[in-house]
Amino acid sequence: MKDLLGRPMDANRAGNLFTPGFGLPPHRLVGREDDLRELQDGLGAGPRDPRFTSVIIGHRGSGKTVLLSEIRGIAAEAGWVILRADATTANLQDRIDAEIREFANPAVAGDLVEERSPSETTAALHAGPVGLSRRLSKTVHNTRSLTKKLEIIGNHAAERGSAVLLCVDELQAGHRDELRRLASDLQRLTKEDGLPIAFIGAGLPAMQDTILRDPKMTFFQRCHPQHLAPLPYPSVLSFFKQTIADAGGSCDTATLERMADATDGFAYRMQLIGRRAWTISGAPDRPVDMTSAEMAVTAAERHLRTQVYSDIWDSLDQIDRHVLRVAAEHGGTVPRSTLGAAVPASASSLATRLNRLRRLGVITRDADSPQADVRLGTLAPLDFVNEQLEEAASLESGASAELAVSVAARRTAAPRCGRRLKTKDAYCILRAGHSGNCRSR
16 A cells, blocks of 8 residues: 555554544544434424524534534435535635535526526717617626525425535634624524524634624524533543554553543544554554553643644733643642632632633633632643743743843943933933034934
């Protein structure tokens, strides 16, 4: 077997079934059976069921896009019309429109174009006293709006006893005006008119503080929220065991347990560790052993620091980072009362902030009680937070040293003339004892 560059592909590379890429389908879908069943039941129940329009909410790498792909596949097998798009860039409506043009049934293709009645114009040509005129007629075609197109394919699907599924990924990045337009259309077509146009969106928890609070997007707020929890430990352990076995490899129980423990229920980390461990060990010729697993865990964390943790850290403000600093100073877990005394914020403001940080995955709580201890979360591990704080302190120290040098230089510089000029509040900036006239600049 050869790769795309024509090079021989050894068994190690060909048999690696772990897929650590955002949105890449896993070899086995584990730990999301209940989420998938919930969405599937909602789609089957029809437009009046709240789950017929759902929003999947989860951290980066939690499996949102994979779950979205799974539910699309189920709907496609049932004969539904599938429309898929993402909101990462502008012109979301254009991408949905392109999906309609590509997948529209020929029976409705003509209905998607509105034909106007023929129009006539008169063209005249004059040459001296002689004049010629000609009546011209043409038919004007005008493409229907996206709202009308959705209505047409929704009605067509209803007549066939089927439905339409619109999936929009990366909702948190959507342009506000475009999402408002889409929300308004779906509210009318699905909820008010009862057309079988299902919607499943997916996005990061950050949208709970933006899109899902926008008073002009009440449709999204009424969608069923499908929150993705960390993968259960037994599911992760089963995934490692079965994926390695399916690829012809082997791994002892202690090593499997070590890798499962290290994932912390994070799907993306699970794939990273599995792929690295398989490659490092030389599987399937050699078993995936503890040494390979430990090296894989280290490599996975290094990758996550640059690809996931750093992006989240950069999005935090100074008070957010101060919360994490206090938690780090207490070894990763801090009593709520201690945190309240250390953070410059009111009790209500701090409570709101902690809820947001928990949604971002950078902290977690041992219980739902307001006084429960606060711990650093999966996406802000203690070692990473300490590194960021040390780097910030180093930069501040360097800036302070540079400022001190600058101040000292100014103090030792030659004194200025300082003579008051006729202009109000103006003084000479030249050195003392200068020749010629004074000047202020």
